[in-house]
Amino acid sequence: MSTLSWGIIGTGAIARTFARGLQRTDSAQLVAVGSRSGQSAQAFGRDLNLDNCYGSYDELLQDKSVQAVYISTPHPFHAEWALKAIQAGKHILCEKPLAMNIKQAEEIFYAARIRGVFAAEAFMYRCHPQTARLIELIRDGAVGEVRMIRASFGFGGGDSYDPEHRLFRKSLGGGGILDVGCYAVSGSRLIAGTAVGKPFSNPIKVRGLGRLGATGVDEWASGVLQFDSGIVAHVATAIRTTLDNVIEVYGSAGRLRIPDPWVADREHPVNGRIQLFREGDEQVIEIPCAKTSFTLEADMVAAAIAAGQREPSPPAMLWEDSLGNMATLDAWRQEVGIIYKQDDPASGPKFIWPPSSQ
Numbered sequence: 001m002s003t004l005s006w007g008i009i010g011t012g013a014i015a016r017t018f019a020r021g022l023q024r025t026d027s028a029q030l031v032a033v034g035s036r037s038g039q040s041a042q043a044f045g046r047d048l049n050l051d052n053c054y055g056s057y058d059e060l061l062q063d064k065s066v067q068a069v070y071i072s073t074p075h076p077f078h079a080e081w082a083l084k085a086i087q088a089g090k091h092i093l094c095e096k097p098l099a100m101n102i103k104q105a106e107e108i109f110y111a112a113r114i115r116g117v118f119a120a121e122a123f124m125y126r127c128h129p130q131t132a133r134l135i136e137l138i139r140d141g142a143v144g145e146v147r148m149i150r151a152s153f154g155f156g157g158g159d160s161y162d163p164e165h166r167l168f169r170k171s172l173g174g175g176g177i178l179d180v181g182c183y184a185v186s187g188s189r190l191i192a193g194t195a196v197g198k199p200f201s202n203p204i205k206v207r208g209l210g211r212l213g214a215t216g217v218d219e220w221a222s223g224v225l226q227f228d229s230g231i232v233a234h235v236a237t238a239i240r241t242t243l244d245n246v247i248e249v250y251g252s253a254g255r256l257r258i259p260d261p262w263v264a265d266r267e268h269p270v271n272g273r274i275q276l277f278r279e280g281d282e283q284v285i286e287i288p289c290a291k292t293s294f295t296l297e298a299d300m301v302a303a304a305i306a307a308g309q310r311e312p313s314p315p316a317m318l319w320e321d322s323l324g325n326m327a328t329l330d331a332w333r334q335e336v337g338i339i340y341k342q343d344d345p346a347s348g349p350k351f352i353w354p355p356s357s358q
């Protein structure tokens, strides 16, 4: 398989993680980075032995050696740079959440379809073999008929509060629901879908409560999703409270628990582990894994593009799956009262095709 040449937009924390993930695979190579600042681009490039280090994102998009772009800015800039990258003919992998709301997400997939490029939302846990094994277990009836789900992702207990951090700044898309609540929702929708023989399912009702902090963002929140199969899921998130960060699935014949469902370790490969409880019996299923979730995600993108696909294969996020996730997050946010300026129907970047310069 020929290797995929990547450029990275943004030089923050997760950009470095993804860059290291690219260094550990034969499916891809990192060829360029773009930053708002030339200095940051140079510093990032020095650490990673990169020649093409640009002091603007636009310059990165003009680099013809870049085939795929990884977008790792704060959430409010995902749609803008995803659309610009697509317009420039680049494949994209955009960090979660794909956009601020479903309206922006639809715009991104519309653009990718018109331009004929690959686009995907980066939920790396979907590429880990633990997720594939979870799907098999649910499909094989390991817990019988699925009835309830609990999924949580929250961090930030203790003294880590910093109102200037992107997580707490509303203008930077701060708040738990968008940052990591999106995992709990995507995990629940994956399981609810698998239970009825589909790659995902969307809830028919969403209820939620949460607390908005001094900066106006949701610091912790709970949600309840009801699916038309009758399955009910409890989702929880926080950026100021450390949660147990698990998935539990309760069925007619038992339950299962995944102690580390999001496999988000940035440096080391993590083996999967699923606990299965049936009739008082506990079984532990170990799932070996030799790569980090970020390397697995890069491999998934390279393979899909090599196969001529425009979207990932499940369990990675199909376009409709990302749209359903965004719609659920929109509904949960509305319940909790966290509305961003991008939710104004008049706001948001627009995909213009063909661009006037062509």
Ligand SMILES: NC(=O)c1ccc[n+]([C@@H]2O[C@H](COP(=O)([O-])OP(=O)(O)OC[C@H]3O[C@@H](n4cnc5c(N)ncnc54)[C@H](OP(=O)(O)O)[C@@H]3O)[C@@H](O)[C@H]2O)c1
Binding pocket: 009, 010, 011, 012, 013, 014, 015, 034, 035, 036, 037, 040, 041, 072, 073, 074, 075, 077, 095, 096, 097, 122, 124, 166, 172, 179, 264
């Ligand atoms: N998949 C995962 O495990 C995972 C983990 C963490 C975060 N994420 C996602 O990745 C995205 C970035 O998160 P992060 O933790 O890496 O954030 P971060 O450390 O704050 O980095 C974000 C980068 O975006 C660029 N940027 C562009 N406009 C900006 C602005 N107005 N203010 C601040 N930075 C701006 C900056 O790079 P330049 O200065 O170089 O332009 C900055 O370094 C978020 O959407 C988040 O949800 C995913």
